[in-house]
Amino acid sequence: xxxxxxxxxxxxxxxxxxxxxxxxxxxxxxxxxxxxxxxxxxxxxxxxxxxxxxxxxxxxxxxxxxxxxxxxxxxxxxxxxxxxxxxxxxxxxxxxxxxxxxxxxxxxxxxxxxxxxxxxxxxxxxxxxxxxxxxxxxxxxxxxxxxxxxxxxxxxxxxxxxxxxxxxxxxxxxxxxxxxxxxxxxxxxxxxxxxxxxxxxxxxxxxxxxxxxxxxxxxxxxxxxxxxxxxxxxxxxxxxxxxxxxxxxxxxxxxxxxxxxxxxxxxxxxxxxxxxxxxxxxxxxxxxxxxxxxxxxxxxxxxxxxxxxxxxxxxxxxxxxxxxxxxxxxxxxxxxxxxxxxxxxxxxxxxxxxxxxxxxxxxxxxxxxxxxxxxxxx
Numbered sequence: 001x002x003x004x005x006x007x008x009x010x011x012x013x014x015x016x017x018x019x020x021x022x023x024x025x026x027x028x029x030x031x032x033x034x035x036x037x038x039x040x041x042x043x044x045x046x047x048x049x050x051x052x053x054x055x056x057x058x059x060x061x062x063x064x065x066x067x068x069x070x071x072x073x074x075x076x077x078x079x080x081x082x083x084x085x086x087x088x089x090x091x092x093x094x095x096x097x098x099x100x101x102x103x104x105x106x107x108x109x110x111x112x113x114x115x116x117x118x119x120x121x122x123x124x125x126x127x128x129x130x131x132x133x134x135x136x137x138x139x140x141x142x143x144x145x146x147x148x149x150x151x152x153x154x155x156x157x158x159x160x161x162x163x164x165x166x167x168x169x170x171x172x173x174x175x176x177x178x179x180x181x182x183x184x185x186x187x188x189x190x191x192x193x194x195x196x197x198x199x200x201x202x203x204x205x206x207x208x209x210x211x212x213x214x215x216x217x218x219x220x221x222x223x224x225x226x227x228x229x230x231x232x233x234x235x236x237x238x239x240x241x242x243x244x245x246x247x248x249x250x251x252x253x254x255x256x257x258x259x260x261x262x263x264x265x266x267x268x269x270x271x272x273x274x275x276x277x278x279x280x281x282x283x284x285x286x287x288x289x290x291x292x293x294x295x296x297x298x299x300x301x302x303x304x305x306x307x308x309x310x311x312x313x314x315x316x317x318x319x320x321x322x323x324x325x326x327x328x329x330x331x332x333x334x335x336x337x338x339x340x341x342x343x344x345x346x347x348x349x350x351x352x353x354x355x356x357x358x359x360x361x362x363x364x365x366x367x368x369x370x371x372x373x374x375x376x377x378x
Protein backbone atom coordinates (compact mmCIF):
# COMPACT_ATOMS: atom_id res chain seq x y z
CA UNK A 1 0.00 0.00 0.00
CA UNK A 2 2.83 2.39 0.84
CA UNK A 3 4.47 1.74 -2.53
CA UNK A 4 1.12 2.34 -4.26
CA UNK A 5 0.64 5.70 -2.50
CA UNK A 6 4.24 6.73 -3.17
CA UNK A 7 3.93 5.97 -6.88
CA UNK A 8 0.63 7.83 -7.00
CA UNK A 9 2.33 10.82 -5.40
CA UNK A 10 5.14 10.67 -7.93
CA UNK A 11 2.63 10.49 -10.77
CA UNK A 12 1.17 13.88 -9.79
CA UNK A 13 4.52 15.47 -8.94
CA UNK A 14 5.55 18.33 -11.29
CA UNK A 15 8.60 16.55 -12.72
CA UNK A 16 6.64 13.46 -13.76
CA UNK A 17 3.06 14.66 -14.30
CA UNK A 18 3.57 16.07 -17.82
CA UNK A 19 5.38 12.97 -19.09
CA UNK A 20 2.78 10.63 -17.59
CA UNK A 21 -0.03 12.79 -18.96
CA UNK A 22 1.38 12.64 -22.50
CA UNK A 23 2.13 8.91 -22.21
CA UNK A 24 -1.51 8.31 -21.21
CA UNK A 25 -3.38 10.95 -23.17
CA UNK A 26 -1.95 10.09 -26.61
CA UNK A 27 -2.89 6.37 -26.44
CA UNK A 28 -6.35 7.20 -25.03
CA UNK A 29 -7.07 9.62 -27.89
CA UNK A 30 -5.73 7.14 -30.47
CA UNK A 31 -7.87 4.34 -29.02
CA UNK A 32 -10.93 6.60 -29.12
CA UNK A 33 -10.21 7.42 -32.77
CA UNK A 34 -10.01 3.71 -33.54
CA UNK A 35 -13.40 3.12 -31.92
CA UNK A 36 -14.88 6.05 -33.85
CA UNK A 37 -13.64 4.60 -37.15
CA UNK A 38 -15.14 1.19 -36.34
CA UNK A 39 -18.40 2.80 -35.21
CA UNK A 40 -18.49 4.86 -38.39
CA UNK A 41 -17.88 1.79 -40.48
CA UNK A 42 -20.82 0.07 -38.79
CA UNK A 43 -23.13 2.44 -40.68
CA UNK A 44 -22.27 0.76 -43.96
CA UNK A 45 -20.28 -2.44 -43.36
CA UNK A 46 -22.20 -5.48 -42.15
CA UNK A 47 -19.43 -6.84 -39.90
CA UNK A 48 -18.34 -3.57 -38.34
CA UNK A 49 -21.03 -3.35 -35.66
CA UNK A 50 -19.92 -6.63 -34.16
CA UNK A 51 -16.27 -5.59 -34.59
CA UNK A 52 -16.95 -2.35 -32.71
CA UNK A 53 -18.49 -4.10 -29.70
CA UNK A 54 -15.78 -6.76 -29.71
CA UNK A 55 -13.13 -4.06 -29.71
CA UNK A 56 -14.94 -2.32 -26.86
CA UNK A 57 -14.94 -5.58 -24.94
CA UNK A 58 -11.21 -6.10 -25.52
CA UNK A 59 -10.58 -2.51 -24.48
CA UNK A 60 -12.20 -3.14 -21.10
CA UNK A 61 -10.01 -6.23 -20.63
CA UNK A 62 -7.01 -4.18 -21.77
CA UNK A 63 -7.52 -1.77 -18.89
CA UNK A 64 -6.95 -4.69 -16.51
CA UNK A 65 -3.75 -5.55 -18.39
CA UNK A 66 -2.72 -1.89 -18.12
CA UNK A 67 -3.10 -1.98 -14.34
CA UNK A 68 -1.19 -5.26 -14.18
CA UNK A 69 1.67 -3.66 -16.10
CA UNK A 70 1.57 -0.47 -14.03
CA UNK A 71 1.93 -2.29 -10.70
CA UNK A 72 3.95 -5.28 -11.87
CA UNK A 73 7.01 -6.07 -9.75
CA UNK A 74 9.62 -5.58 -12.46
CA UNK A 75 12.41 -6.84 -10.20
CA UNK A 76 10.53 -10.14 -9.75
CA UNK A 77 10.14 -10.41 -13.53
CA UNK A 78 13.83 -9.59 -13.88
CA UNK A 79 14.85 -12.52 -11.72
CA UNK A 80 12.75 -14.94 -13.78
CA UNK A 81 12.93 -13.34 -17.23
CA UNK A 82 15.11 -16.11 -18.72
CA UNK A 83 12.53 -18.76 -17.72
CA UNK A 84 9.70 -16.61 -19.05
CA UNK A 85 11.48 -16.20 -22.39
CA UNK A 86 12.00 -19.96 -22.65
CA UNK A 87 8.29 -20.51 -21.89
CA UNK A 88 7.23 -18.13 -24.64
CA UNK A 89 9.70 -19.74 -27.04
CA UNK A 90 7.98 -23.06 -26.37
CA UNK A 91 4.62 -21.41 -27.07
CA UNK A 92 5.98 -20.01 -30.35
CA UNK A 93 7.00 -23.56 -31.29
CA UNK A 94 3.57 -24.93 -30.34
CA UNK A 95 1.97 -22.34 -32.62
CA UNK A 96 3.73 -24.00 -35.57
CA UNK A 97 2.26 -27.44 -34.81
CA UNK A 98 -0.92 -28.28 -36.80
CA UNK A 99 -3.82 -28.99 -34.48
CA UNK A 100 -2.42 -26.69 -31.79
CA UNK A 101 -1.66 -23.54 -33.73
CA UNK A 102 -4.54 -22.00 -35.68
CA UNK A 103 -3.95 -21.00 -39.29
CA UNK A 104 -5.61 -17.91 -40.80
CA UNK A 105 -4.93 -16.73 -44.37
CA UNK A 106 -1.94 -19.05 -44.67
CA UNK A 107 -0.24 -17.90 -41.46
CA UNK A 108 -0.13 -19.97 -38.27
CA UNK A 109 0.08 -17.31 -35.54
CA UNK A 110 -2.63 -18.14 -33.01
CA UNK A 111 -3.36 -20.61 -30.25
CA UNK A 112 -7.03 -21.06 -29.46
CA UNK A 113 -7.82 -21.07 -25.72
CA UNK A 114 -11.50 -21.58 -24.72
CA UNK A 115 -12.54 -20.45 -28.18
CA UNK A 116 -10.47 -17.26 -27.97
CA UNK A 117 -7.56 -16.82 -30.39
CA UNK A 118 -4.35 -15.84 -28.60
CA UNK A 119 -1.48 -14.42 -30.69
CA UNK A 120 1.67 -15.47 -28.83
CA UNK A 121 4.03 -13.21 -30.78
CA UNK A 122 2.32 -10.05 -29.46
CA UNK A 123 3.38 -10.92 -25.91
CA UNK A 124 6.70 -12.49 -26.93
CA UNK A 125 7.75 -9.01 -28.10
CA UNK A 126 7.38 -7.68 -24.55
CA UNK A 127 9.26 -10.60 -23.03
CA UNK A 128 12.19 -10.23 -25.43
CA UNK A 129 12.46 -6.49 -24.73
CA UNK A 130 12.55 -7.16 -20.98
CA UNK A 131 15.16 -9.90 -21.43
CA UNK A 132 17.33 -7.55 -23.51
CA UNK A 133 16.91 -4.79 -20.92
CA UNK A 134 18.07 -7.12 -18.16
CA UNK A 135 20.99 -8.37 -20.26
CA UNK A 136 22.09 -4.83 -21.15
CA UNK A 137 22.01 -3.76 -17.50
CA UNK A 138 24.05 -6.79 -16.37
CA UNK A 139 26.59 -6.52 -19.20
CA UNK A 140 26.92 -2.76 -19.00
CA UNK A 141 30.69 -2.81 -18.50
CA UNK A 142 31.29 -5.33 -21.30
CA UNK A 143 28.69 -4.16 -23.80
CA UNK A 144 31.36 -3.00 -26.27
CA UNK A 145 32.91 -6.47 -26.50
CA UNK A 146 32.00 -8.53 -29.55
CA UNK A 147 30.86 -11.79 -27.92
CA UNK A 148 29.41 -10.37 -24.72
CA UNK A 149 27.93 -7.22 -26.24
CA UNK A 150 26.71 -8.44 -29.62
CA UNK A 151 26.81 -12.17 -30.28
CA UNK A 152 24.89 -13.40 -27.21
CA UNK A 153 21.99 -10.90 -27.22
CA UNK A 154 21.75 -10.94 -31.01
CA UNK A 155 21.59 -14.75 -31.02
CA UNK A 156 18.70 -14.75 -28.53
CA UNK A 157 16.84 -12.02 -30.46
CA UNK A 158 17.46 -13.88 -33.73
CA UNK A 159 16.07 -17.14 -32.30
CA UNK A 160 12.88 -15.44 -31.08
CA UNK A 161 12.44 -13.52 -34.34
CA UNK A 162 13.21 -16.70 -36.29
CA UNK A 163 10.37 -18.60 -34.62
CA UNK A 164 8.01 -15.75 -35.51
CA UNK A 165 9.40 -15.76 -39.05
CA UNK A 166 8.41 -19.43 -39.41
CA UNK A 167 4.70 -18.69 -38.78
CA UNK A 168 5.30 -16.91 -41.24
CA UNK A 169 5.13 -13.35 -39.91
CA UNK A 170 7.87 -11.39 -41.65
CA UNK A 171 6.59 -8.02 -40.45
CA UNK A 172 6.72 -8.82 -36.72
CA UNK A 173 10.07 -10.61 -37.08
CA UNK A 174 11.61 -7.58 -38.83
CA UNK A 175 10.03 -5.25 -36.27
CA UNK A 176 11.44 -7.23 -33.35
CA UNK A 177 14.85 -7.46 -34.97
CA UNK A 178 14.90 -3.70 -35.59
CA UNK A 179 13.96 -2.89 -31.99
CA UNK A 180 16.55 -5.33 -30.63
CA UNK A 181 19.38 -3.91 -32.73
CA UNK A 182 18.35 -0.33 -31.91
CA UNK A 183 18.37 -1.08 -28.16
CA UNK A 184 21.82 -2.63 -28.34
CA UNK A 185 23.11 0.38 -30.27
CA UNK A 186 21.58 2.95 -27.90
CA UNK A 187 23.13 1.27 -24.87
CA UNK A 188 26.67 1.01 -26.13
CA UNK A 189 27.23 -1.77 -28.68
CA UNK A 190 29.79 -0.67 -31.30
CA UNK A 191 28.37 0.66 -34.56
CA UNK A 192 30.65 -1.69 -36.53
CA UNK A 193 28.99 -4.72 -34.92
CA UNK A 194 25.54 -3.23 -35.49
CA UNK A 195 26.20 -2.68 -39.20
CA UNK A 196 27.40 -6.25 -39.54
CA UNK A 197 24.29 -7.58 -37.78
CA UNK A 198 21.99 -5.48 -39.96
CA UNK A 199 23.69 -6.66 -43.17
CA UNK A 200 23.49 -10.29 -42.04
CA UNK A 201 19.79 -9.90 -41.15
CA UNK A 202 18.97 -8.22 -44.47
CA UNK A 203 20.74 -10.94 -46.44
CA UNK A 204 18.96 -13.69 -44.50
CA UNK A 205 15.52 -12.13 -44.93
CA UNK A 206 16.17 -11.44 -48.63
CA UNK A 207 17.12 -15.08 -49.24
CA UNK A 208 14.00 -16.29 -47.43
CA UNK A 209 11.79 -13.93 -49.45
CA UNK A 210 13.44 -15.01 -52.72
CA UNK A 211 12.62 -18.66 -52.07
CA UNK A 212 9.09 -17.90 -50.83
CA UNK A 213 6.77 -17.52 -53.86
CA UNK A 214 4.03 -15.69 -51.91
CA UNK A 215 6.40 -13.08 -50.46
CA UNK A 216 8.27 -12.73 -53.74
CA UNK A 217 4.99 -12.09 -55.53
CA UNK A 218 4.19 -9.33 -53.02
CA UNK A 219 7.56 -7.69 -53.63
CA UNK A 220 7.11 -7.79 -57.40
CA UNK A 221 3.57 -6.43 -57.12
CA UNK A 222 4.79 -3.65 -54.83
CA UNK A 223 7.43 -2.64 -57.40
CA UNK A 224 4.76 -2.19 -60.09
CA UNK A 225 1.54 -1.20 -58.33
CA UNK A 226 -0.25 0.12 -61.42
CA UNK A 227 0.13 -3.12 -63.37
CA UNK A 228 -0.89 -5.24 -60.37
CA UNK A 229 -3.73 -3.13 -58.96
CA UNK A 230 -6.21 -5.91 -59.71
CA UNK A 231 -3.87 -8.61 -58.46
CA UNK A 232 -1.11 -8.64 -55.87
CA UNK A 233 -1.28 -4.89 -55.25
CA UNK A 234 -5.08 -4.75 -55.06
CA UNK A 235 -5.26 -4.00 -51.33
CA UNK A 236 -2.59 -1.31 -51.55
CA UNK A 237 -4.27 0.30 -54.56
CA UNK A 238 -7.64 0.44 -52.80
CA UNK A 239 -5.96 1.98 -49.76
CA UNK A 240 -4.41 4.70 -51.92
CA UNK A 241 -7.84 5.35 -53.48
CA UNK A 242 -9.23 5.77 -49.97
CA UNK A 243 -6.69 8.47 -49.15
CA UNK A 244 -7.31 10.19 -52.47
CA UNK A 245 -11.09 10.08 -52.08
CA UNK A 246 -11.00 11.64 -48.62
CA UNK A 247 -8.99 14.67 -49.67
CA UNK A 248 -8.21 17.25 -47.01
CA UNK A 249 -11.35 17.06 -44.87
CA UNK A 250 -12.84 13.66 -45.74
CA UNK A 251 -16.21 12.48 -47.04
CA UNK A 252 -17.94 12.44 -43.67
CA UNK A 253 -18.79 9.86 -41.04
CA UNK A 254 -20.13 6.64 -42.56
CA UNK A 255 -19.62 7.84 -46.14
CA UNK A 256 -16.50 5.82 -46.85
CA UNK A 257 -16.77 3.33 -49.71
CA UNK A 258 -13.52 1.40 -49.45
CA UNK A 259 -14.65 -0.37 -46.27
CA UNK A 260 -17.68 -1.87 -48.01
CA UNK A 261 -16.13 -4.70 -50.02
CA UNK A 262 -13.29 -3.00 -51.84
CA UNK A 263 -10.59 -2.96 -49.17
CA UNK A 264 -9.87 -6.36 -47.54
CA UNK A 265 -9.06 -6.36 -43.81
CA UNK A 266 -9.83 -2.64 -43.62
CA UNK A 267 -10.36 -2.85 -39.86
CA UNK A 268 -6.85 -4.20 -39.14
CA UNK A 269 -3.67 -3.19 -40.97
CA UNK A 270 -5.42 -0.92 -43.51
CA UNK A 271 -7.54 1.09 -41.10
CA UNK A 272 -5.60 4.32 -41.76
CA UNK A 273 -6.93 4.71 -45.34
CA UNK A 274 -10.47 4.37 -43.93
CA UNK A 275 -9.69 7.17 -41.48
CA UNK A 276 -8.30 9.26 -44.34
CA UNK A 277 -11.31 8.63 -46.55
CA UNK A 278 -13.90 9.58 -43.96
CA UNK A 279 -12.08 12.23 -41.92
CA UNK A 280 -9.48 13.50 -44.38
CA UNK A 281 -5.75 14.07 -44.47
CA UNK A 282 -6.03 16.48 -41.54
CA UNK A 283 -7.14 13.61 -39.30
CA UNK A 284 -4.31 11.40 -40.58
CA UNK A 285 -1.72 14.10 -39.84
CA UNK A 286 -3.24 14.56 -36.37
CA UNK A 287 -2.94 10.83 -35.67
CA UNK A 288 0.68 10.77 -36.83
CA UNK A 289 1.42 13.81 -34.64
CA UNK A 290 0.04 11.92 -31.63
CA UNK A 291 2.29 8.95 -32.35
CA UNK A 292 5.31 11.23 -32.81
CA UNK A 293 4.61 13.10 -29.57
CA UNK A 294 4.15 9.85 -27.65
CA UNK A 295 7.33 8.23 -29.02
CA UNK A 296 9.64 11.24 -28.58
CA UNK A 297 8.37 11.98 -25.07
CA UNK A 298 8.77 8.37 -23.95
CA UNK A 299 12.25 7.95 -25.45
CA UNK A 300 13.49 11.22 -23.90
CA UNK A 301 12.07 10.22 -20.51
CA UNK A 302 13.52 6.71 -20.85
CA UNK A 303 17.02 8.12 -21.27
CA UNK A 304 16.61 10.09 -18.01
CA UNK A 305 15.89 7.02 -15.89
CA UNK A 306 18.94 6.16 -13.75
CA UNK A 307 18.30 2.42 -13.74
CA UNK A 308 19.61 0.92 -16.99
CA UNK A 309 17.13 -1.95 -16.72
CA UNK A 310 14.06 0.28 -16.45
CA UNK A 311 15.47 2.74 -18.97
CA UNK A 312 16.01 0.02 -21.58
CA UNK A 313 12.53 -1.45 -21.04
CA UNK A 314 10.78 1.88 -21.52
CA UNK A 315 12.99 2.80 -24.49
CA UNK A 316 12.31 -0.59 -26.09
CA UNK A 317 8.55 -0.19 -25.71
CA UNK A 318 8.65 3.34 -27.18
CA UNK A 319 10.74 2.11 -30.13
CA UNK A 320 8.39 -0.85 -30.66
CA UNK A 321 5.39 1.47 -30.98
CA UNK A 322 7.30 3.93 -33.19
CA UNK A 323 8.64 1.27 -35.56
CA UNK A 324 5.27 -0.44 -35.79
CA UNK A 325 3.65 2.84 -36.82
CA UNK A 326 6.40 3.51 -39.37
CA UNK A 327 5.95 0.06 -40.94
CA UNK A 328 2.14 0.32 -41.04
CA UNK A 329 2.12 3.83 -42.51
CA UNK A 330 4.85 2.86 -44.98
CA UNK A 331 2.75 -0.08 -46.17
CA UNK A 332 -0.56 1.76 -46.61
CA UNK A 333 1.19 4.66 -48.38
CA UNK A 334 2.95 2.34 -50.84
CA UNK A 335 6.45 2.92 -49.44
CA UNK A 336 6.87 -0.65 -48.13
CA UNK A 337 5.56 -4.05 -49.28
CA UNK A 338 2.39 -5.31 -47.59
CA UNK A 339 3.27 -6.94 -44.25
CA UNK A 340 0.04 -7.22 -42.24
CA UNK A 341 1.30 -4.91 -39.46
CA UNK A 342 -1.54 -3.39 -37.40
CA UNK A 343 -1.64 0.24 -36.26
CA UNK A 344 -1.13 0.44 -32.46
CA UNK A 345 -4.15 1.53 -30.36
CA UNK A 346 -6.32 1.99 -33.49
CA UNK A 347 -6.51 -1.28 -35.44
CA UNK A 348 -8.99 -3.97 -34.47
CA UNK A 349 -7.54 -6.96 -32.63
CA UNK A 350 -7.78 -8.43 -29.15
CA UNK A 351 -4.22 -9.74 -28.68
CA UNK A 352 -2.69 -6.55 -30.03
CA UNK A 353 -4.82 -4.33 -27.79
CA UNK A 354 -4.09 -6.39 -24.68
CA UNK A 355 -0.37 -6.42 -25.40
CA UNK A 356 -0.11 -2.72 -26.20
CA UNK A 357 -1.93 -1.69 -23.01
CA UNK A 358 0.17 -4.09 -20.96
CA UNK A 359 3.24 -2.40 -22.44
CA UNK A 360 1.76 1.03 -21.68
CA UNK A 361 1.32 0.02 -18.04
CA UNK A 362 4.90 -1.27 -17.87
CA UNK A 363 6.09 1.98 -19.47
CA UNK A 364 4.48 4.09 -16.76
CA UNK A 365 5.77 1.63 -14.17
CA UNK A 366 9.31 2.37 -15.37
CA UNK A 367 8.71 6.14 -15.42
CA UNK A 368 7.59 6.09 -11.79
CA UNK A 369 10.33 3.73 -10.70
CA UNK A 370 12.46 4.71 -7.72
CA UNK A 371 15.66 2.91 -6.80
CA UNK A 372 14.47 2.70 -3.18
CA UNK A 373 11.90 0.15 -4.34
CA UNK A 374 14.40 -1.97 -6.23
CA UNK A 375 15.36 -5.26 -4.64
CA UNK A 376 18.43 -5.66 -6.81
CA UNK A 377 21.01 -2.95 -7.26
CA UNK A 378 22.71 -2.60 -10.60
